Amino acid sequence: MEIIKQFELSKEYLESLRLGIEEENNAFIKDSLDGANVADVAAILDELSMDESIYVLRLLENQFSADILIELDEDTLSRVLKEMEAPEIASLIECMDSDDGADILNLLPLREREEVISYFTDRQKSEQILELLRYEEDTAGGIMAKEYIRANKNWNVVQTINEIRRQAENVDKIFSIYVVDNKQQLLGRVSLKRIVLASEQTKIEDIYEDEVISVPTHMDQEEVAEIMRRYDLETVPVVNVKNKLVGRITFDDILDIIREEAEEDIQAMTGISDTVDEYDSVIRLTKARLPWLLIGIVGGLLGAGFIGFFEEGLGKVTALAFFIPLITATGGNVGIQSSSLVVQSLASKSAFDDSIVKRFLKVLAVAVINGLILATFVFAVVVLFYQSDVAFGLVVAIALFSVVLLSSFMGTITPILLDKAGINPALASGPFITTANDLLGLAVYFLVAMSLLHI
Numbered sequence: 200m201e202i203i204k205q206f207e208l209s210k211e212y213l214e215s216l217r218l219g220i221e222e223e224n225n226a227f228i229k230d231s232l233d234g235a236n237v238a239d240v241a242a243i244l245d246e247l248s249m250d251e252s253i254y255v256l257r258l259l260e261n262q263f264s265a266d267i268l269i270e271l272d273e274d275t276l277s278r279v280l281k282e283m284e285a286p287e288i289a290s291l292i293e294c295m296d297s298d299d300g301a302d303i304l305n306l307l308p309l310r311e312r313e314e315v316i317s318y319f320t321d322r323q324k325s326e327q328i329l330e331l332l333r334y335e336e337d338t339a340g341g342i343m344a345k346e347y348i349r350a351n352k353n354w355n356v357v358q359t360i361n362e363i364r365r366q367a368e369n370v371d372k373i374f375s376i377y378v379v380d381n382k383q384q385l386l387g388r389v390s391l392k393r394i395v396l397a398s399e400q401t402k403i404e405d406i407y408e409d410e411v412i413s414v415p416t417h418m419d420q421e422e423v424a425e426i427m428r429r430y431d432l433e434t435v436p437v438v439n440v441k442n443k444l445v446g447r448i449t450f451d452d453i454l455d456i457i458r459e460e461a462e463e464d465i466q467a468m469t470g471i472s473d474t475v476d477e478y479d480s481v482i483r484l485t486k487a488r489l490p491w492l493l494i495g496i497v498g499g500l501l502g503a504g505f506i507g508f509f510e511e512g513l514g515k516v517t518a519l520a521f522f523i524p525l526i527t528a529t530g531g532n533v534g535i536q537s538s539s540l541v542v543q544s545l546a547s548k549s550a551f552d553d554s555i556v557k558r559f560l561k562v563l564a565v566a567v568i569n570g571l572i573l574a575t576f577v578f579a580v581v582v583l584f585y586q587s588d589v590a591f592g593l594v595v596a597i598a599l600f601s602v603v604l605l606s607s608f609m610g611t612i613t614p615i616l617l618d619k620a621g622i623n624p625a626l627a628s629g630p631f632i633t634t635a636n637d638l639l640g641l642a643v644y645f646l647v648a649m650s651l652l653h654i
Contacts, residue, residue: 213246220251225258232259241270244279253282265294268303277306285311289318296371297324298344298452301331323369331446339423340416342456343437343446346370349377352386352404356397363394374434377444378407385436385444387411413438416445421460424453501638518585519648522595526644529573529599530606530636537562537610538632562611563604570603594651598644605643606636 212231219227232240232255244252244267256264256279268276268291280288280303288307292300292315304312319325327345334340348366350359359376367373375388389407397406413436414423427435427450437446506523578596582589610632 213243216243216255217247217251220247220254228255228258232263237263237266238270240267244271245275249278249282252279257287261290262294265291269295269299273306276303280306285314286318288315289320292328293319293321293324296344296346297327297331298342298446300324300328301341302336304328304332305336334416337420338416339414339418339420339437339448340446342420342423342452343416343448344452345446347377347436347444347447348373348375349379349383349444350389350403352378352380352402352407354403355400356394356403357399359394359403372449374449377411377436377447378403379444383443385411385413385438385442388436411436413442414448415440420456423448424456424460427453428457497634506641518591519594519645521585522581523641523644525577525595526598526602526640527637530602530640531633533566533569533603533606534610534632534636537607538614541611541614559608559611562607566604566607570600573603574600590651594644594648597651598640598647601643601647602636602640605639606632609635609639 216228216231218224219231240255240263244255247255256267259267268279271279288303292303295303304315307315316325316329319328331341331343331345336342346369348363348370350362354362363373363376373391375390376394377388378386380386387407387409388411389403393406412426412430412432414426416437416439423435426432427448432450434447434449436444437448439445574596577599578592581595582592613632613635
């Protein structure tokens with residue numbers, strides 16, 4: 200078999216790799232993956248069978264395999280871990296940063312987790328990971344890494360550089376050197392540039408910056424992400440209740456969180472009750488989609504009940520039925536637009552957010568303008584093109600105007616109330632708002648018709 204010299208992610212390579220695994224051509228597998236990006240290799244493992252994936256991971260160097268594991272999605276990673284022995288998992292975790300190692304352990308059942316920990320040979324790494332396991336997964340303490348570089352304020356530049364060299368063995372990326380006192384309390388930060396430019400005997404306390412943004416261990420990860428986004432931070436130190444430096448959070452960890460939260464919100468807004476993707480099993484995909492579809496069905500049945508209640512009126516003025524889709528579709532669209540804007544604003548809260556009253560006045564103004572324009576347009580179409588009388592045109596126009604106002608109100612208030620209650624406001628969008636506005640729209644439409652047409 201010809202050995203591929205340059206890695207290229209393609210279907211052809213995937214077939215070659217499968218053949219190499221089948222023939223146990225270890226030299227080809229190693230050589231072809233040499234220099235490949237771990238994200239590309241993770242994508243390949245997603246396409247391979249579990250046995251094939253495990254074969255490749257066991258063949259590669261521990262550090263490379265550990266980096267690949269970090270890139271796998273949670274479901275694939277869980278399946279891979281089930282096929283591995285505890286000593287294998289322990290050796291791979293010891294090649295990772297402490298936060299990634301803790302994430303891996305959190306995917307394991309408690310008994311297996313303890314077994315893996317018992318195989319750790321690096322005492323320092325073991326202590327760091329065990330400390331991280333004490334924190335909730337979605338807090339600053341749960342996502343921080345224990346690998347960071349710190350310097351005592353009393354050190355001079357020579358001492359600091361020597362300590363940086365020693366500590367840097369366990370730190371892949373150096374963004375800042377954090378300055379602490381003798382009690383390990385965070386005082387500030389100093390850049391590598393200042394250390395390099397300073398004279399050898401200069402004390403760190405004379406060159407560090409005391410203005411540093413830090414986060415407590417108990418802060419929610421979404422709040423951490425917002426702080427790092429707002430202040431454009433590459434890394435942020437984490438402190439405990441006594442202001443002692445205990446870890447750091449880097450921007451790559453935050454990017455993962457932002458991506459996960461965005462995916463959850465998008466799926467919630469489209470009526471999917473759990474975080475899934477197209478590669479999940481049929482059963483899991485069905486369970487994730489079914490609840491909101493059932494809510495939609497219930498809403499549709501209630502809507503049918505509304506229409507049945509006004510059956511006599513429809514019998515007298517059959518043209519009313521023609522515009523039911525117009526009313527319900529407009530209400531749903533307006534509600535989705537309003538709720539999407541509110542959810543977006545709630546996701547990026549500012550210290551200068553408008554008050555609820557001011558927000559509602561703005562929503563009302565927009566709804567009135569849009570409602571008047573849409574109602575006038577529909578009134579003209581109904582009277583001129585459908586050759587209906589003015590009274591019937593007024594029924595459709597007034598109902599449409601009212602639905603726009605009500606749907607705007609519902610789309611605005613529901614996410615805010617859910618947010619105040621501590622529930623994901625994205626749940627207010629999609630099927631929930633659409634179904635609610637369909638029922639409101641039908642009720643308003645027929646009530647207006649009864650009032651003006653006397654049916």
